[in-house]
Amino acid sequence: MPRLTQTTTGNDIFNMLNNFLETEDLKWSNCVGVCTDGAASMTGDKKGLKAKIKEVAPHVCFTYCIIHREVLATKNLDVEAKTVLQEAIKVVNFVKSRPLNARLFSVLCKEMQSDHDSLLIHTEVRWLSKGKVLQHLVELKHEVGIFLENANSELARHFTDSRWLAILSFLADIFHKLNDLNTSLQGPNTNIFQLNNKITGFIKKITLWKTHCENDNIAMFENLNAFLNDNELHFHEVKLLVITHLTNLKVHFGKYFDDLSLSKHEWIRSPFNDIETISHLSISQQEKLLELSSDGTLKRKFDIVPLAEFWILVKNEYPQLSELAMSILIPFTSTYLCEKAFSSMVTIKTKSRNRLQVEGDLRLSLSPIQPRMDLLCSNVQSHPSH
Numbered sequence: 001m002p003r004l005t006q007t008t009t010g011n012d013i014f015n016m017l018n019n020f021l022e023t024e025d026l027k028w029s030n031c032v033g034v035c036t037d038g039a040a041s042m043t044g045d046k047k048g049l050k051a052k053i054k055e056v057a058p059h060v061c062f063t064y065c066i067i068h069r070e071v072l073a074t075k076n077l078d079v080e081a082k083t084v085l086q087e088a089i090k091v092v093n094f095v096k097s098r099p100l101n102a103r104l105f106s107v108l109c110k111e112m113q114s115d116h117d118s119l120l121i122h123t124e125v126r127w128l129s130k131g132k133v134l135q136h137l138v139e140l141k142h143e144v145g146i147f148l149e150n151a152n153s154e155l156a157r158h159f160t161d162s163r164w165l166a167i168l169s170f171l172a173d174i175f176h177k178l179n180d181l182n183t184s185l186q187g188p189n190t191n192i193f194q195l196n197n198k199i200t201g202f203i204k205k206i207t208l209w210k211t212h213c214e215n216d217n218i219a220m221f222e223n224l225n226a227f228l229n230d231n232e233l234h235f236h237e238v239k240l241l242v243i244t245h246l247t248n249l250k251v252h253f254g255k256y257f258d259d260l261s262l263s264k265h266e267w268i269r270s271p272f273n274d275i276e277t278i279s280h281l282s283i284s285q286q287e288k289l290l291e292l293s294s295d296g297t298l299k300r301k302f303d304i305v306p307l308a309e310f311w312i313l314v315k316n317e318y319p320q321l322s323e324l325a326m327s328i329l330i331p332f333t334s335t336y337l338c339e340k341a342f343s344s345m346v347t348i349k350t351k352s353r354n355r356l357q358v359e360g361d362l363r364l365s366l367s368p369i370q371p372r373m374d375l376l377c378s379n380v381q382s383h384p385s386h
Contacts, residue, residue: 033331131175
């Protein structure tokens, strides 16, 4: 794959993709969908990659990566919560960015027999960074407070501020739950129905958490609950902030996931149940769907094979329905595979191996096919002297 060495406009990206397809003798007509991260150069309707692809393949379906949308939906914080988060990152950087501080803090943790002997550094580009960083900081708050006090740092004052620590505990809880959601959205062979269910379920949980908080029940926020039980601070002092954050979180999830309704495609997921929303299908498609739904043999197959595999199996008998179903199931719902490739490349091509050509190693790392080491070794002459 050629590289973009200068500008990265939509036209540049399209030309690179188009040249690659021509070199590999691939056709745009066989492309079903394109999943992007929502950048303007990718999604622009006039000059972006989307516009260029639509000119040569108007049938292509464009999807906005669900994982990227989830990350964007979590970024909005009110002023006080954002301030606490920024100050927490300053605390971590004070310890981690100075080798001497990091070593001294590790010694302190070992002397106090702590669960961890170091903090995790915050990296904005890593999706799960905030949750893990805050969780470690909460678990080591006593050790960090002592260390900052001995270092005469002005940041030490935060660890004697009960309200600041309560907000920190809440942020650790909510980002931990967001991390769990993010992780559940990752993985190969996902489809729009699976990820849609996870997002819908999380939005419902936000509503549940808000209701419990309004009734002074915070059992679902373990760090905050434990902190308040161990200190004199009452939940009423941070109740408004917690409820406001949950309200805003739900609003932003609604903003970034305003297209969650899949009711008109429900027949794809449940072709053997009573289907009400099939009026958008043609008469012949409705007839074929009713015929399929009455086939007991296919129903047994449907219960034991993955959804996409089932619609591939019925392609010969119900080509129209199969093609329509696969047009919904095939498009990528996230850029997980790309992100996985980037992570693998970072692991393989370290600073010590910066001149390494990673194409072959990267292909081996990403391939689901396990190498037959015994066979490979049997074809190579051994050296008994070694």
